Amino acid sequence: MDKIFLKTFNQFVKKSTSDRKLKQFIEIIALVGSARTEEAIDGYSDLDILLLIKCNRVGNINFDIINKLKKIAGDLSKLYNVKISLLTHTFNDLQYYVDLEYLIHYSWGRVAYTQGKNLKKEINKILKERNFTEGDLKKLIIYNVRHGRFNIIRKFVSLNEHNTANYHKILGKELIDYIFELCEWALIYKNEWPDYIFELCEWALIYKNEWPQTKRSLMKQFIKSHNKVVDVNILKRANFLRNQWPKTDEKALKYFMPLAMKFIAKVSAFLIKDHIKKQ
Known part of the structure; x- marks a missing residue:
């Protein structure tokens, strides 16, 4: 994998978890997509980052949190010239709407930060319930x-x-x-x-x-x-x-x-x- 993708990902994890308020809302950060499988192509591939974010009862995410993520992604894209695709999901999404194929792809994610939940086990549980x-x-x-x-x-x-x-x-x-x-x-x-x-x-x-x-x-x-x-x-x-x-x-x-x-x-x-x- 082009080192710039991994460097950008690591910086995203660092910046998003160093913000005290933002960190409280982020449950999991994981690297997914072609960057994870070391098949990312410079100028072609996005840097796909799976985020599982705390939400309210109906799945809405606090807008201040959305804005903070947008600012971090914009700053890093400018700095490293990498197109970042933030997959801003909630566990509510995973449970009620995310497609089978995506759930399985997400389960392979390389987790860089978690508040304690195991991504693969959580998705496995959702798949069994379906x-x-x-x-x-x-x-x-x-x-x-x-x-x-x-x-x-x-x-x-x-x-x-x-x-x-x-x-x-x-x-x-x-x-x-x-x-x-x-x-x-x-x-x-x-x-x-x-x-x-x-x-x-x-x-x-x-x-x-x-x-x-x-x-x-x-x-x-x-x-x-x-x-x-x-x-x-x-x-x-x-x-x-x-x-x-x-x-x-x-x-x-x-x-x-x-x-x-x-x-x-x-x-x-x-x-x-x-x-x-x-x-």
């Missing part, structure tokens, strides 16, 4: 696939060089990020992990790293299991462009975009057809 059946999980995945497809088409047809500065980079990044997200949903839907039989309510199995935690492991497994469904070279291309992001130019992205749209359409259709067939 008591998903396999059918529930598959419906959720198909819902997300349909919504993701709509959202990416909406952006593809709406954004252009006349209404969006740096259009090719903006849309190219959206497509690359969504391709990885879609591939992960496809693996979850088909229960295709090496040496793994998915038992839906046995959440402890997930925490044995059998869910692909890095883009490298996700790519390897998707290519192995879906090479007859779709042209996996497009996934490889997405990864290459991401890794070369500061050097990725408009010409490369222009060529990639229609391929990415076809990849998304094919994988989405494959999953939706399978789900309809089994109804």
Whole structure:
């Protein structure tokens, strides 16, 4: 990982916990996303920081606390030239609305500060309480696939060089990020992990790293299991462009975009057809 991401994260933890009032409201600070897996790319990746913040009965966060966090993030972004994405959650959020995929991703967070709660155990408890059946999980995945497809088409047809500065980079990044997200949903839907039989309510199995935690492991497994469904070279291309992001130019992205749209359409259709067939 670029050292600047880790340095920025450490400074965020230091500044937010040295403010006495702010510290009283912060329950957990954890590093998540590509910086945690050491796959962050300078100029491409955000620094994703999970915050669990104390809230009132209906989940609202004190606005003074929100402003303090905004000031710290702004100061550090200016100092280190890193885009910071603060995932300002509460345990109320985790319990009542955060999606399954995000809960599991959050559970892998590298905790740098806690008031005593164990992030992984708290999320494990929430997952068990939700008591998903396999059918529930598959419906959720198909819902997300349909919504993701709509959202990416909406952006593809709406954004252009006349209404969006740096259009090719903006849309190219959206497509690359969504391709990885879609591939992960496809693996979850088909229960295709090496040496793994998915038992839906046995959440402890997930925490044995059998869910692909890095883009490298996700790519390897998707290519192995879906090479007859779709042209996996497009996934490889997405990864290459991401890794070369500061050097990725408009010409490369222009060529990639229609391929990415076809990849998304094919994988989405494959999953939706399978789900309809089994109804």
